[in-house]
Amino acid sequence: MPGKTPDKEPVENGGYRGGNDMKDKKDLKPKAGKKGVKEGEDEKMTVVVPPPKKQGAQKNDADGDVAMDVDEKEEGGEVKVDPVVQTLSDIKSNFALLDRAVALFDARFTLRALRSVSSIRKRLTPDILAQAISETYTSTSPGAETATGLLQAIGRSDVPLGRQSGNEMEIDSEPKAAGKNGAKKEAKEIIPEIDVFLGILTQVLLHDNKQWQQGLEFSRFLIDRIQTLNRRTLDGLSAKVYFYYSLFAEQLAPLPPSSQSPIVSIRPVLLAALRTAVLRKDTDTQASVIVLLLRNYLLTSHISQADLLVSHTQFPENAANNQVARYLYYLGKVRAIQLLYTEAHNHLTAATRKAPSNVCALGFSQTATKLLLVVELLMGDIPDRATFRQPTMEAALHPYFLLVRAVRVGDLEDFESIVAQHGDTFRRDGTYTLILRLRQNVIKTGIRMMSLSYSRISLRDICIRLHLGSEESAEYIVAKAIRDGVIEATLDREHGFMKSKEMGDVYATKEPGETFHDRIRACLALHDESVKAMRFPMNQHRLELKNAQEAREREREMAKEIQEGDLDEDDLGGEFEGM
Amino acid sequence: MADRQLTTLLTQLRTPSLPFSQSTTLLSKAKLLLLQLSALTPSPTVPPPHLTLAREVYELGALHALRAKNPDSFTRYVSQLQPFYDLSPSSFSSPSQNQNKVTALWLLFLLTQGRYTEFHSDLEGLSTRGSVAEVENDKFLGYPIKLERWLMEGAYDRVWKAMKKGEVPSEEFGVLCEVLTPQIRREIASSSERAYPSLPFLSAQSLLFLDSEGAVIDFARSRGWVIKDRTIYFPTAAEMNVNEEGEQEQEQEVSQMVIENTLGYARQLETIV
Numbered sequence: 001m002p003g004k005t006p007d008k009e010p011v012e013n014g015g016y017r018g019g020n021d022m023k024d025k026k027d028l029k030p031k032a033g034k035k036g037v038k039e040g041e042d043e044k045m046t047v048v049v050p051p052p053k054k055q056g057a058q059k060n061d062a063d064g065d066v067a068m069d070v071d072e073k074e075e076g077g078e079v080k081v082d083p084v085v086q087t088l089s090d091i092k093s094n095f096a097l098l099d100r101a102v103a104l105f106d107a108r109f110t111l112r113a114l115r116s117v118s119s120i121r122k123r124l125t126p127d128i129l130a131q132a133i134s135e136t137y138t139s140t141s142p143g144a145e146t147a148t149g150l151l152q153a154i155g156r157s158d159v160p161l162g163r164q165s166g167n168e169m170e171i172d173s174e175p176k177a178a179g180k181n182g183a184k185k186e187a188k189e190i191i192p193e194i195d196v197f198l199g200i201l202t203q204v205l206l207h208d209n210k211q212w213q214q215g216l217e218f219s220r221f222l223i224d225r226i227q228t229l230n231r232r233t234l235d236g237l238s239a240k241v242y243f244y245y246s247l248f249a250e251q252l253a254p255l256p257p258s259s260q261s262p263i264v265s266i267r268p269v270l271l272a273a274l275r276t277a278v279l280r281k282d283t284d285t286q287a288s289v290i291v292l293l294l295r296n297y298l299l300t301s302h303i304s305q306a307d308l309l310v311s312h313t314q315f316p317e318n319a320a321n322n323q324v325a326r327y328l329y330y331l332g333k334v335r336a337i338q339l340l341y342t343e344a345h346n347h348l349t350a351a352t353r354k355a356p357s358n359v360c361a362l363g364f365s366q367t368a369t370k371l372l373l374v375v376e377l378l379m380g381d382i383p384d385r386a387t388f389r390q391p392t393m394e395a396a397l398h399p400y401f402l403l404v405r406a407v408r409v410g411d412l413e414d415f416e417s418i419v420a421q422h423g424d425t426f427r428r429d430g431t432y433t434l435i436l437r438l439r440q441n442v443i444k445t446g447i448r449m450m451s452l453s454y455s456r457i458s459l460r461d462i463c464i465r466l467h468l469g470s471e472e473s474a475e476y477i478v479a480k481a482i483r484d485g486v487i488e489a490t491l492d493r494e495h496g497f498m499k500s501k502e503m504g505d506v507y508a509t510k511e512p513g514e515t516f517h518d519r520i521r522a523c524l525a526l527h528d529e530s531v532k533a534m535r536f537p538m539n540q541h542r543l544e545l546k547n548a549q550e551a552r553e554r555e556r557e558m559a560k561e562i563q564e565g566d567l568d569e570d571d572l573g574g575e576f577e578g579m
Numbered sequence: 580m581a582d583r584q585l586t587t588l589l590t591q592l593r594t595p596s597l598p599f600s601q602s603t604t605l606l607s608k609a610k611l612l613l614l615q616l617s618a619l620t621p622s623p624t625v626p627p628p629h630l631t632l633a634r635e636v637y638e639l640g641a642l643h644a645l646r647a648k649n650p651d652s653f654t655r656y657v658s659q660l661q662p663f664y665d666l667s668p669s670s671f672s673s674p675s676q677n678q679n680k681v682t683a684l685w686l687l688f689l690l691t692q693g694r695y696t697e698f699h700s701d702l703e704g705l706s707t708r709g710s711v712a713e714v715e716n717d718k719f720l721g722y723p724i725k726l727e728r729w730l731m732e733g734a735y736d737r738v739w740k741a742m743k744k745g746e747v748p749s750e751e752f753g754v755l756c757e758v759l760t761p762q763i764r765r766e767i768a769s770s771s772e773r774a775y776p777s778l779p780f781l782s783a784q785s786l787l788f789l790d791s792e793g794a795v796i797d798f799a800r801s802r803g804w805v806i807k808d809r810t811i812y813f814p815t816a817a818e819m820n821v822n823e824e825g826e827q828e829q830e831q832e833v834s835q836m837v838i839e840n841t842l843g844y845a846r847q848l849e850t851i852v
Contacts, residue, residue, distance in 0.1 A: 303700035337703050338696040433703055440732045473734040475786075476767065480733030483770035491774045493782045510833045517840050524847050 087123040090116060091132045091201065098193040102233045107284070110236040111320075113197060117240075118360075121204050126154045129201055136190060136198070146195045146225060153202050153218040192229050196222070196237045203244040212251040216262070219245035223269065227276070235277075239288035242273055246292045250299070263296050270296070274313070287319030287327070294330040306334050322361075325354035329368050336371065336434055341379045348372040359392075366396045367429065373400050374434045380441060380486075382408050399425050407438060410446030412467045415439070443468070444486045447478060451487040451500045458497045471496070585612045585632050593639065599647035606643065609636045621662050627672045634663045638677040645684060645751045657685045683719035684751055690727055691758040698727065718748050726759075735767055739788055764788065768802055772813045780809045 094113040101109035130151060137147040199222040206215035223245060226238045249262045270293050277285035290313055297306035315327050332347035352372055355365040369387065376383045388394060388401045399422035406415040419426070419435060426432040446466040450457055463474040478498055481487055488501040506512070588609045613619045613636060616629045625633075641656035664678060682705070689698040702724065705714050715721045722741070729737045740746065742756040764787055771778065771786060778786070784795050796806065805812040 301704040303703050304697065307700070337699055339699060340696075433699075436728075437731070439728065443732055469734065469737065472736040473732075476735045476770075477733040479767075479770040479774035482774040483772075489774075490776055493775060493778055493786075510836070513833075513837060513840075520840075520844060527851060 083123055084128055087120060087128050088132055088135075090120050091128075091198075092136075094197060095136070095194050098197055098233075099191065102191055102193060102231075105233065107233070107236055110193070110233065114200075114236060114240060117200065117204060120201065121208065124201065124205050124208070126205060129154055129198075129205055132201075133198055136194065146199075149218075149221055150198055150202050153214060153221075154205060192231060193233055193237060196226060196234060196241065199225075200237060200240050200244070203241065203248075207244060207247060210251075212248050215244070215248035216252065219248055220269075223273070227273075230280070232280070232282070235282045235284040238273075238282075239284040242270065242285065242289055242292060246270065246296065261300065263299060267293065267296060278313075283316035283319055286316050287323040290315055291323055291326045291330065294327070294334070298330060298333060303334060303337050306330070307338065310334065321354055322356065325351050325356075325364070325368075328354065329364070329371070332368075332375070333371060333430075336375050336378070341375055344375045345372070345379060348375055362392055366393060369393060370397065370400055370429050370431060371434075373397070373404065374431045374438070377404065377407050377438055377441060378434065380444065403435065403438075407442050407445060410442055410444075410449050410466065412439070412442050412446065415442045443477060444481055444484075447481045448487055451489050451498070454500065456497055456499045458495075459491075460496065462498065585609060585616075585636070588612070589632070589635055589639070599643065599649075602643040602647075606636065606640050621666055621670075627670055630663065630666070631671045631673055634660065634671065634675055635677075637663070638675065638681055641681050641684070642677070642751055645688075645754055648754060650688070653684075653688065657681065679717055679719045680749065680751075683717075683723050683748070684755065686720075686723035687726070687752060687755045687759075690723060690730070691755055691762065693762075695727075698723075722748050722752065730763075730766075733770070735763055738763060760788075764798070768798070772802075772804075775813065777813065778811045780811070783811050 094116055097109045097113040101107065101113070133147050133150050199218075203215060203219060203222070206212075206218060219241065222241050223238075226234060226241060246263070246266060249266045252262045254261050270289050273285060274289045274293065276282075277289060290309070293309055294306050297303070297309065310331060315324075319327075328347045328351035332344045332351060335341075335344035335347060348368060348371055352365060352368045355361055355368060357365075373383050373387070383404055388397050388404075399418070402418045402422070403415070406418050415438070423432065426435050443466060447462065450462055450465065459471050459474045459478065462468070462478065463471050466474070468474045468477065475491065475493075475496075478487075478489075479491060482489055482491070490499050490501065491497075492499060588605055591605055610619065613629075613633050616632075617625065619633065621630055621633070637656050637660045641653055641660065644650075644652040644656055660681060664682075682701075686698055686701060689695075689701070705720065715724055726738055726741060729735070729741075738759075742759065747753050747756060767787055771783075780792060780795055783789075783799070784792065787795070787798060789795050789798060795811075799806055799811055803814060805814060
């Protein structure tokens, strides 16, 4: 989509642009007098902010943007940027994105801002954040109250607000520019999106510093603030706020499996948030909160509540891919516990496929794959061996590999020793209770193997081979297997043996047709989904119409000119050659 | 005042042989007293001793309901107990002696009702109470878990042995096992129908855990089995006839499905290309 690129480029380079500006300023700076490194940075920052904003205003002028971009990239290579300054400018460049998200009412810009959080996260310190806050707010601006809240949360309440205005005064060398900047600042109102964005950064910071309790309190404060605001442009951000809120609660003692964990107490808040989100058609928050609630219920093993939640809510169709993957995983887990293996299998397969393939989501894919393997086994299928060969998964899946091997062979003793040996791993993965249910599958596979290999075998031998308790049990178990359709055989009570029936030709049944149909259906569904997933830039068709109109006008003009005889024959000749 | 009355009521209720009519009146009295103490439902303002009393009233109520074979009232008591069990142990003055017993009975009750989904959901919830091994080795909790496993495997003889008089962990389990017995017999019967072409009387009697030949005949009649020369013939041959007729129908169904699918593919192709 060529229409999108010019828009995107300049903003992503915002950081570099900041760097360039700083360099220019540095040359001028000595005139203003040395004020220490930190001060200097502050001052620089004040100048950095406007350009991206200007960019926002220029957004339609695509050509201009691209041209500027190229210049700056060239310069950008030479500048060595201070990490602190870099971080600050990164944070601020996001404000521009948020501004634009509000102005254009396009959630994509908000998402882009949120995506940068992970890169900022690595460099974030309380000092940097405090600085960013103090420079964003003035003590008189309406957001000042929030700002003090933010500063308190990160333990920098002594940092005064509105530091920049003071600095600007000091730039004597460029009174005009400074004055202009200052005026612009004051006129610019700090939108709530920026408040919340800084709030999220604060949450991230508290989380990384393991200040769970403070994090929880601060999150509550932030949520209160979000709930008073009713802005659609906040949706993506508030989803993130709830996410961290729940994360903090999970970390506090007593830890989750206990029913006294703080996560139980945040349920009403999340449920209220869900209700509001549904009423406001806020799909981001809706998706995120549903996932959080499911996770919450599953952590304390409240399966029936999780099931009720699923049956009473509708997961938004156009939710972010990651949320869909999570939702499917949790849903799969609930269904697996409820013995609905086919459903669980569908959900989990979708979850593993939707999981991002890059390294940062490896944990998720591993967990989902583990559960998927167990469910496949419970369904009586043997998972594909290739699953265990993936280099990123191999080590994590090793116990499951052993398990699959035991189930495949139908060796009960081997199975039990593996369960005992790797019990802790399975328990940690939350698959232990499901694995215990596998026992019957092991037995069934064993019986099937027997039935395939022998046309007639005594119950006694079955009992010995499969390590079943007694011949009597073996008889009941085999009878049940026959009824459940695991094997095609008959029992002879008097002589005590099992006689296998001849297997018919599979290709004479309707099974191949069904499998074929399933595959075709999967392909068609994939096609439909890809069509649905295509995105078209808004109002693009209008642009084309406009171009067509312009072309027509040009043609008309040209025709007029020809009529008036302004054009020479040569000119026209050239034109024709071109065609 | 009220709590002292409640304690005396509880001592009366603790005798297991109490007739049902008497226990119901005592229990409703106890619940009224709980209402006076506003401890009918657990809330953070209720002092620990009252909570402990309330919990015991419900537990005894559940046990009495089970003895009186009143499943509805048992279900009610168990659901009322649930919020109490979710509270932290510190909010009670003493830990409950009956908690595991009631939970185990509830699990067994779910089994008898065939509510396997709920059984497994609740089983998952037990893992919060202690390690899995601990739960499985518990005298009460281990019982329904083992029974379920054997039932799923089809090891009915073990289930049968476990349900005999001396084996059940307490007398209330016996009540539920009585409900479970005919269910197991039905299961065995349905698998025998498919597994054996015919079965001599004596084998059938031991397989189905029936006491006498008369019982076998009655049971065979109820399932519609054919009895000839002291041998039971399962109605497979008759079924076959039905199947042959059905086969044609089935074939028609299959071809219809194939046609439908092919048409569907054609339509889809048209939309794509």
